Amino acid sequence: xxxxxxxxxxxxxxxxxxxxxxxxxxxxxxxxxxxxxxxxxxxxxxxxxxxxxxxxxxxxxxxxxxxxxxxxxxxxxxxxxxxxxxxxxxxxxxxxxxxxxxxxxxxxxxxxxxxxxxxxxxxxxxxxxxxxxxxxxxxxxxxxxxxxxxxxxxxxxxxxxxxxxxxxxxxxxxxxxxxxxxxxxxxxxxxxxxxxxxxxxxxxxxxxxxxxxxxxxxxxxxxxxxxxxxxxxxxxxxxxxxxxxxxxxxxxxxxxxxxxxxxxxxxxxxxxxxxxxxxxxxxxxxxxxxxxxxxxxxxxxxxxxxxxxxxxxxxxxxxxxxxxxxxxxxx
Amino acid sequence: xxxxxxxxxxxxxxxxxxxxxxxxxxxxxxxxxxxxxxxxxxxxxxxxxxxxxxxxxxxxxxxxxxxxxxxxxxxxxxxxxxxxxxxxxxxxxxxxxxxxxxxxxxxxxxxxxxxxxxxxxxxxxxxxxxxxxxxxxxxxxxxxxxxxxxxxxxxxxxxxxxxxxxxxxxxxxxxxxxxxxxxxxxxxxxxxxxxxxxxxxxxxxxxxxxxxxxxxxxxxxxxxxxxxxxxxxxxxxxxxxxxxxxxxxxxxxxxxxxxxxxxxxxxxxxxxxxxxxxxxxxxxxxxxxxxxxxxxxxxxxxxxxxxxxxxxxxxxxxxxxxxxxxxxxxxxxxxx
Numbered sequence: 088x089x090x091x092x093x094x095x096x097x098x099x100x101x102x103x104x105x106x107x108x109x110x111x112x113x114x115x116x117x118x119x120x121x122x123x124x125x126x127x128x129x130x131x132x133x134x135x136x137x138x139x140x141x142x143x144x145x146x147x148x149x150x151x152x153x154x155x156x157x158x159x160x161x162x163x164x165x166x167x168x169x170x171x172x173x174x175x176x177x178x179x180x181x182x183x184x185x186x187x188x189x190x191x192x193x194x195x196x197x198x199x200x201x202x203x204x205x206x207x208x209x210x211x212x213x214x215x216x217x218x219x220x221x222x223x224x225x226x227x228x229x230x231x232x233x234x235x236x237x238x239x240x241x242x243x244x245x246x247x248x249x250x251x252x253x254x255x256x257x258x259x260x261x262x263x264x265x266x267x268x269x270x271x272x273x274x275x276x277x278x279x280x281x282x283x284x285x286x287x288x289x290x291x292x293x294x295x296x297x298x299x300x301x302x303x304x305x306x307x308x309x310x311x312x313x314x315x316x317x318x319x320x321x322x323x324x325x326x327x328x329x330x331x332x333x334x335x336x337x338x339x340x341x342x343x344x345x346x347x348x349x350x351x352x353x354x355x356x357x358x359x360x361x362x363x364x365x366x367x368x369x370x371x372x373x374x375x376x377x378x379x380x381x382x383x384x385x386x387x388x389x390x391x392x393x394x395x396x397x398x399x400x401x402x403x404x405x406x407x408x409x410x411x412x413x414x415x416x417x418x
Numbered sequence: 419x420x421x422x423x424x425x426x427x428x429x430x431x432x433x434x435x436x437x438x439x440x441x442x443x444x445x446x447x448x449x450x451x452x453x454x455x456x457x458x459x460x461x462x463x464x465x466x467x468x469x470x471x472x473x474x475x476x477x478x479x480x481x482x483x484x485x486x487x488x489x490x491x492x493x494x495x496x497x498x499x500x501x502x503x504x505x506x507x508x509x510x511x512x513x514x515x516x517x518x519x520x521x522x523x524x525x526x527x528x529x530x531x532x533x534x535x536x537x538x539x540x541x542x543x544x545x546x547x548x549x550x551x552x553x554x555x556x557x558x559x560x561x562x563x564x565x566x567x568x569x570x571x572x573x574x575x576x577x578x579x580x581x582x583x584x585x586x587x588x589x590x591x592x593x594x595x596x597x598x599x600x601x602x603x604x605x606x607x608x609x610x611x612x613x614x615x616x617x618x619x620x621x622x623x624x625x626x627x628x629x630x631x632x633x634x635x636x637x638x639x640x641x642x643x644x645x646x647x648x649x650x651x652x653x654x655x656x657x658x659x660x661x662x663x664x665x666x667x668x669x670x671x672x673x674x675x676x677x678x679x680x681x682x683x684x685x686x687x688x689x690x691x692x693x694x695x696x697x698x699x700x701x702x703x704x705x706x707x708x709x710x711x712x713x714x715x716x717x718x719x720x721x722x723x724x725x726x727x728x729x730x731x732x733x734x735x736x737x738x739x740x741x742x743x744x745x746x747x748x749x750x751x752x753x754x
Binding site: 113116121122125128234249250325328333336373380382383384387 | 460495517
């Protein structure tokens with residue numbers, strides 16, 4: 088197993104470099120508190136989806152979760168429609184917020200379990216299964232919302248999550264970091280995490296080792312589903328409205344982040360810290376290009392170039408090359 | 419790893435950094451900065467609007483006016499651009515929202531920050547200082563449908579296309595069109611509100627499907643700028659030019675061939691160039707603290723005597739007089 092040092096170092100270096108360039112081209116405005124908060128606030132919705140994709144990829148057997156954003160939209164829409172019918176977002180703010188969040192997480196969980204069941208019990212290839220469920224979830228969301236945007240309103244708690252700051256850091260970003268840390272701990276310290284990685288490394292050996300593969304798979308996709316639900320909550324909190332077709336471009340961006348983070352698409356390896364840093368790096372790069380007034384097409388080019396650089400780093404030991412005198416550590 | 423590939427690797431990493439760095443240093447701007455954000459970059463409609471923004475910049479050297487737009491028709495991407503511009507601290511935002519409801523949160527943050535917000539094609543946008551429309555959207559939808567009904571002889575099956583179910587103006591146009599069609603009892607609406615997402619090729623495929631499903635269909639009313647091109651191509655290929663009527667929003671230049679062949683009966687439009695200039699003009703006035711009164715002259719053709727009414731939020735609704743319906747006979751007068 089390759090040391091992760093190379094990937095992590097590159098990611099940190101890229102982040103620092105983009106921050107420096109951003110500051111240089113904007114005369115320091117890029118590093119202003121307002122902008123840092125603005126970028127930190129844009130990150131969580133795509134970050135949760137990226138972690139979900141990472142978990143699915145680690146499970147192996149061509150694991151992936153293409154239904155992330157569709158499930159996020161579905162959870163937001165269904166929760167908003169159902170909760171609005173018996174609570175008001177202006178009169179019973181606290182109850183509405185809590186009910187909405189609970190509803191969205193529940194729908195996310197159910198969607199994730201559905202994915203997990205199809206993939207583990209019926210043995211459907213994950214990419215085909217989640218492609219199908221993506222369209223299924225989108226369809227449900229259209230029907231539930233009549234194709235229109237559903238207003239969630241600005242009840243206090245939800246509005247705080249979307250726009251509030253705690254010690255100058257956006258609350259949604261803190262939630263993201265908290266959840267990422269929780270998932271990282273889950274992967275590192277629990278049997279579930281170990282089984283997940285082992286399953287991805289060698290499905291056959293996992294089968295003979297006798298641990299509950301089906302349950303691990305379902306739990307993995309369920310977690311991915313809950314993360315999608317969380318993304319749906321963040322989207323609703325920030326945008327005041329939820330819609331079935333929000334963020335269709337997020338699908339590929341989430342996968343891009345996971346691959347850039349060094350998650351092995353064939354399974355068995357992935358680090359949450361790398362996913363978080365990759366997500367931050369992409370967000371910084373995107374915002375920096377907007378600051379620089381460059382066309383959005385340059386962003387696609389830059390991300391593509393960045394991805395190729397990362398894949399090359401993964402293939403060749405660039406960190407070793409750059410520091411030739413340090414002895415290589417073996418895992 | 420060979421020396422050449424190592425150098426190539428370093429070189430490519432540098433290239434990424436260079437592209438980012440060569441964005442150019444932004445000197446401290448003392449001039450007011452007005453950022454125009456459109457629905458999607460690179461399609462003829464908004465390329466034409468960009469000529470308006472550039473013209474406005476030329477006519478007004480005391481401001482900085484530039485146009486931005488996402489590479490895909492995704493409201494979330496447009497939201498990101500607007501959010502980053504708000505963080506950058508522009509003085510004015512002129513936005514053509516892909517979906518007004520998605521931008522409400524960010525536009526409120528912009529207004530709280532003291533940024534002037536002007537919108538276009540979004541008369542239901544609450545968080546805006548002024549929404550500029552080229553005409554009353556219900557009137558436009560009715561006019562398109564009247565032309566369609568005239569071509570269809572008042573009878574037959576017809577269908578509608580929109581950019582997306584969230585595109586405010588498109589839904590208004592087809593809604594007004596449907597209301598007008600009700601005055602012709604023999605006109606039957608089938609498969610309404612097909613979404614095109616501004617993709618001419620996707621629209622073409624959808625139109626072919628509809629022509630197959632309803633071989634006796636007589637009319638199409640389309641909304642997004644590229645829809646007439648996609649549907650027109652499908653009609654042309656099926657050999658139905660002149661037999662099936664197509665009326666929709668489109669620009670004369672791209673629609674030229676299909677207008678000549680008869681695949682497109684008539685196009686309706688307003689000049690995005692003038693709309694862009696009008697938005698920036700309103701933004702500049704509002705930044706300077708002036709108010710736009712009823713009957714004002716924005717200094718842009720088609721907006722010389724605008725109607726100003728109260729908008730859905732705290733802002734105003736500014737309606738101009740820029741509707742044009744062109745067909746094979748007179749489209750040459752507006753070659754853009």
